[in-house]
Amino acid sequence: MxxxxxxxxxxxxxxxxxxxxxxxxxxxxxxxxxxxxxxxxxxxxxxxxxxxxxxxxxxxxxxxxxxxxxxxxxxxxxxxxxxxxxxxxxxxxxxxxxxxxxxxxxxxxxxxxxxxxxxxxxxxxxxxxxxxxxxxxxxxxxxxxxxxxxxxxxxxxxxxxxxxxxxxxxxxxxxxxxxxxxxxxxxxxxxxxxxLNHQFRMQADDSLISWINHFTGDRILLPLQKSFRHHYDFRIFSDAEEMRQAIVSQNKRFGLARIVSTTGYPSTLDGGQHFITEGRFKLPWDQYNYTSTPWAEIPQTINEVGSIYTCQGFDLNYVGLILGPVVKLSSDGQKVEIDTSKITDVESFKHRTDMADPQEILNAKIQLNLNAINVLMKRGVKGLYLFAHDPALRTRLYSEYQIINH
Structure with missing residues (x-):
C-alpha cells in the first residue's frame, strides 16, 4: 500500500x-x-x-x-x-x-x-x-x-x-x-x-485559514470563531502534555498525527538529543533521518517533536503545534510578536554579506519565523491543535477557545 x-x-x-x-x-x-x-x-x-x-x-x-x-x-x-x-x-x-x-x-x-x-x-x-x-x-x-x-x-x-x-x-x-x-x-x-488559489490540504473553514494568515501575516489576532470547528478539529490547549496525549490518540485512529514546534528551545546539530520541556511535557527534537522513509511516516517519531525541516511539504492528518518562546502576545494584547532574541535555530539566521542593514536583517528574521509558523499551522488535513509557551498568549487563546465551545 x-x-x-x-x-x-x-x-x-x-x-x-x-x-x-x-x-x-x-x-x-x-x-x-x-x-x-x-x-x-x-x-x-x-x-x-x-x-x-x-x-x-x-x-x-x-x-x-x-x-x-x-x-x-x-x-x-x-x-x-x-x-x-x-x-x-x-x-x-x-x-x-x-x-x-x-x-x-x-x-x-x-x-x-x-x-x-x-x-x-x-x-x-x-x-x-x-x-x-x-x-x-x-x-x-x-x-x-x-x-x-x-x-x-x-x-x-x-x-x-x-x-x-x-x-x-x-x-x-x-x-x-x-x-x-x-x-x-x-x-x-x-x-x-x-x-493557484484553492486550499486542498486543510479540510477547514475559510475563516480559520484567514485567522492563520493574519496570525502569520500582519500578526493581528482575530477572534476565535465557532466556525473554526466546522468539518475540522481545531483545539487550543493550556497543557502541552494534554495536547500530546490527544495527538497520540488521533495517531492511533488515523495515523500521521505528530507534535511539531517552532524554534526557541535547545537545538544544536551535534548528534545528541535536545529536549523540549513544557511542564509535564518532555520530548526530544526530531533526529536526523538516515532512512528512505519520510520522518512523519516512521512510527517511532510519534515520540519526537518535528521541526519545520522535517514537515515542510508534507501532509499530516493531525498536527499539534507548540508555539515556542519566540512567539509572544504584544503588550496591548492585540497582536503576535516575534522575540528574535529567543531564536535557537542559529543555522537559519547566519549573517549574509549582502544584507548589511540591521533593520533589514531584523525584519527578515521576523518574517522567516512567521513563515515557519504559517507552514506548521497548515500541515494538518483533519486537525490543528495549538499550545503557546508564552503565558499571556496561552491565556488569551485558551480563554477564547473555552468561550466558543460553551
Whole structure:
C-alpha cells in the first residue's frame, strides 16, 4: 500500500480542472521555448496546501513519457526534477522507482545537479523545481555550492525551468527570497506566472485559514470563531502534555498525527538529543533521518517533536503545534510578536554579506519565523491543535477557545 506522501504526489492522482489546465499551460510553454536561444521560466505561485507539488509531479511524468515518443517535441530530451528538501526528495525517488519511464537519477538536489553538469560540461533541456523558495541565494560551501545563486546557476544550464514559488515558505537567510527579488532576477528572461488559489490540504473553514494568515501575516489576532470547528478539529490547549496525549490518540485512529514546534528551545546539530520541556511535557527534537522513509511516516517519531525541516511539504492528518518562546502576545494584547532574541535555530539566521542593514536583517528574521509558523499551522488535513509557551498568549487563546465551545 502506498504511503500518504507518495499517494498525494502520484502522477496517477486525478487532478482538478484547475490543475489540469495548469499542467497543459506549462507543457505548451515548454514546447514553445524548448529551442529558444535564452532560457524561459514558468512560475507557479500559491500558498501552502494549494496543490503546487501535485501539478509538478504530474507535469514531469507526462513530459518524461513524451521523451520516449519519437513524434513528440520532447523526444530524447534530457530533463530533471529538483527539490532542495531531502525528505521530499525521498518521496519523489520512491515514486520514480515504482513507475515506468521515471528514473531515480532524474530526481536531484539542485547543488548535486549543478556540480554534476559543470564537472562534465553538460547541459539539460527542462528543469522542474519544487519548493524553489528553498534554492540557495548565496554561496554555501558546507553544502558544496560555490556559485552565488542556484537559480542563476541552473538558468545557465538549461532551456526551460518550471518552478514553484511561495514567499511565505522561505525559512532561512541563505535561501532568502521575496517575490520582488525573484522578479528582478528573472527580468532578462522570457517568463509566465500563474497562481493557484484553492486550499486542498486543510479540510477547514475559510475563516480559520484567514485567522492563520493574519496570525502569520500582519500578526493581528482575530477572534476565535465557532466556525473554526466546522468539518475540522481545531483545539487550543493550556497543557502541552494534554495536547500530546490527544495527538497520540488521533495517531492511533488515523495515523500521521505528530507534535511539531517552532524554534526557541535547545537545538544544536551535534548528534545528541535536545529536549523540549513544557511542564509535564518532555520530548526530544526530531533526529536526523538516515532512512528512505519520510520522518512523519516512521512510527517511532510519534515520540519526537518535528521541526519545520522535517514537515515542510508534507501532509499530516493531525498536527499539534507548540508555539515556542519566540512567539509572544504584544503588550496591548492585540497582536503576535516575534522575540528574535529567543531564536535557537542559529543555522537559519547566519549573517549574509549582502544584507548589511540591521533593520533589514531584523525584519527578515521576523518574517522567516512567521513563515515557519504559517507552514506548521497548515500541515494538518483533519486537525490543528495549538499550545503557546508564552503565558499571556496561552491565556488569551485558551480563554477564547473555552468561550466558543460553551
Amino acid at each position: 502506498q504511503n500518504q506522501a507518495t499517494e498525494k504526489l502520484s502522477p496517477f492522482k486525478t487532478p482538478t480542472q484547475e490543475q489540469s489546465e495548469l499542467i497543459n499551460d506549462a507543457k505548451d510553454f515548454i514546447y514553445a521555448h524548448l529551442h529558444d536561444a535564452t532560457p524561459a521560466v514558468f512560475v507557479i505561485t500559491g500558498d501552502a496546501g494549494t496543490g503546487k507539488s501535485v501539478v509538478l509531479s504530474q507535469l514531469f511524468y507526462q513530459i518524461q513519457q513524451a521523451t520516449h515518443d519519437n513524434t513528440s517535441d520532447m523526444a530524447n530530451t534530457s530533463n530533471y526534477f529538483m527539490v532542495n528538501h531531502p525528505e521530499l526528495l525521498k518521496v519523489y525517488r520512491h515514486i520514480a522507482g515504482e513507475l515506468p519511464g521515471l528514473l531515480k537519477k532524474n530526481f536531484q538536489r539542485p547543488t548535486s545537479l549543478i556540480n554534476q553538469m559543470n564537472k562534465h560540461h553538460e547541459t539539460f533541456d527542462v528543469g522542474i523545481i519544487d519548493e524553489s523558495h528553498l534554492l540557495l541565494s548565496q554561496p554555501d560551501h558546507y553544502n558544496n555550492y560555490y556559485g552565488h545563486n542556484q537559480l542563476l546557476s541552473l538558468l545557465k544550464l538549461c532551456h526551460v525551468l518550471v518552478i514553484v514559488f511561495d514567499a511565505h515558505q522561505v525559512l532561512r537567510l541563505k535561501t532568502y527570497w521575496t517575490q520582488d527579488r525573484l522578479k528582478k532576477l528573472l527580468a532578462p528572461y522570457t517568463q509566465h506566472w500563474v497562481h
